[in-house]
Amino acid sequence: MSRHFVIALALVIACSSMLFAQGKGAFAGVKACGTCHEDLVKGWSGTPHAKAFESLKKSSQQNLPDCVKCHVTGFEKVSGFMDIELTPEMAGVQCEQCHGPAKHHAESGGDKTGLVRSSGSAMCIGCHTPGQDKNFDYQQKVKLVHGSGTLAQVTTAGAVAAAKLAIEPMTKSFGVIDEGVPAKMVATVTNTGDRDITITNVRTN
Amino acid sequence: MLGQHTLKPHESTTLVTVYRTVNLPGQFRKTITLTTDVPGQDEIELFMEGEVKEKPCAKIQVTPRRFDLGVLKPGTPVKQTVTIANTGTLPLHVKKIFGKESNKIYFDASPAGLVIEPGMSVTKELTIVQDQSGAFSELIGIESDARNGTRGVFVIVASGKVEP
Numbered sequence: 001m002s003r004h005f006v007i008a009l010a011l012v013i014a015c016s017s018m019l020f021a022q023g024k025g026a027f028a029g030v031k032a033c034g035t036c037h038e039d040l041v042k043g044w045s046g047t048p049h050a051k052a053f054e055s056l057k058k059s060s061q062q063n064l065p066d067c068v069k070c071h072v073t074g075f076e077k078v079s080g081f082m083d084i085e086l087t088p089e090m091a092g093v094q095c096e097q098c099h100g101p102a103k104h105h106a107e108s109g110g111d112k113t114g115l116v117r118s119s120g121s122a123m124c125i126g127c128h129t130p131g132q133d134k135n136f137d138y139q140q141k142v143k144l145v146h147g148s149g150t151l152a153q154v155t156t157a158g159a160v161a162a163a164k165l166a167i168e169p170m171t172k173s174f175g176v177i178d179e180g181v182p183a184k185m186v187a188t189v190t191n192t193g194d195r196d197i198t199i200t201n202v203r204t205n
Numbered sequence: 206m207l208g209q210h211t212l213k214p215h216e217s218t219t220l221v222t223v224y225r226t227v228n229l230p231g232q233f234r235k236t237i238t239l240t241t242d243v244p245g246q247d248e249i250e251l252f253m254e255g256e257v258k259e260k261p262c263a264k265i266q267v268t269p270r271r272f273d274l275g276v277l278k279p280g281t282p283v284k285q286t287v288t289i290a291n292t293g294t295l296p297l298h299v300k301k302i303f304g305k306e307s308n309k310i311y312f313d314a315s316p317a318g319l320v321i322e323p324g325m326s327v328t329k330e331l332t333i334v335q336d337q338s339g340a341f342s343e344l345i346g347i348e349s350d351a352r353n354g355t356r357g358v359f360v361i362v363a364s365g366k367v368e369p
């Protein structure tokens with residue numbers, strides 16, 4: 001074993017120990033990322049990932065751990081998201097959810113040790129499961145993750161659809177109901193067109 | 206649940222959607238999206254909306270949630286007082302206070318448990334000891350039956366720096 005190799009190995013071990021002492025890779029939060037990566041963070045801020053926690057709140061699921069884990073950064077990890085009161089700065093799917101904890105990167109002036117350049121589809125499909133995101137296409141969506149475009153949006157029923165399928169009611173308001181009481185909506189779906197129509201998929205958010 | 210998937214002209218079916226409200230207090234707006242085999246047809250969206258009134262429960266509030274202990278000597282205990290309040294409508298049962306990463310026990314209320322009535326609070330003095338030099342951030346979990354704990358644990362954070 002050469003002397004150089006031993007020195008290099010010692011340096012690697014020393015650096016690893018330093019990182020470990022700093023919290024096994026602590027999170028910095030998106031504000032810190034924006035200090036140097038302003039354009040990327042600006043682009044990201046317009047994506048659904050940036051608003052992921054807000055979308056969870058809209059469906060009152062912000063206290064369900066199995067839901068929260070996919071709408072925040074570093075859930076239940078040291079310096080990651082704990083709850084919205086304690087760690088609001090880690091809400092949303094931020095840079096570090098894909099690229100790894102970056103506190104050391106931010107504080108060292110850019111040392112990339114331990115960061116992930118591209119996390120690959122495996123990271124994404126952990127949350128974009130067939131049940132949650134049936135048509136998720138990694139190759140397409142990964143191009144939009146920094147906001148260089150607009151993610152495909154679900155289009156609402158238009159005049160063409162209305163002419164073919166009539167559904168009544170389209171919206172049901174339940175007012176205030178007690179927790180535990182199921183909210184049940186019964187809608188009548190009628191084919192008003194002149195050919196057979198097959199409903200190929202029904203999904204809920 | 207859809208009665209039938211293929212409809213002949215002028216034929217109708219029912220679509221039944223149930224939103225289960227257990228553990229989902231608060232406003233809701235659910236979207237049901239239908240896709241058909243009609244070429245070029247957009248997806249059709251239906252909506253269910255309302256508000257779920259929360260069932261009676263205990264809720265925990267801890268003050269402070271974050272505290273900086275400053276500079277500590279290795280192995281030297283530092284005391285920090287926290288106030289645990291029950292902001293819910295049922296009695297709060299605290300089981301223990303522990304380090305989430307270190308597994309240190311700061312307070313163990315077993316077997317009886319510490320009971321805090323709705324609207325009441327208690328103070329607890331935590332004794333924190335750190336042995337390793339450097340900055341630290343200790344996640345301290347409070348295990349209870351509070352609804353707002355994550356999997357039964359409400360987390361507070363103690364930070365500081367250990368210098369020889």
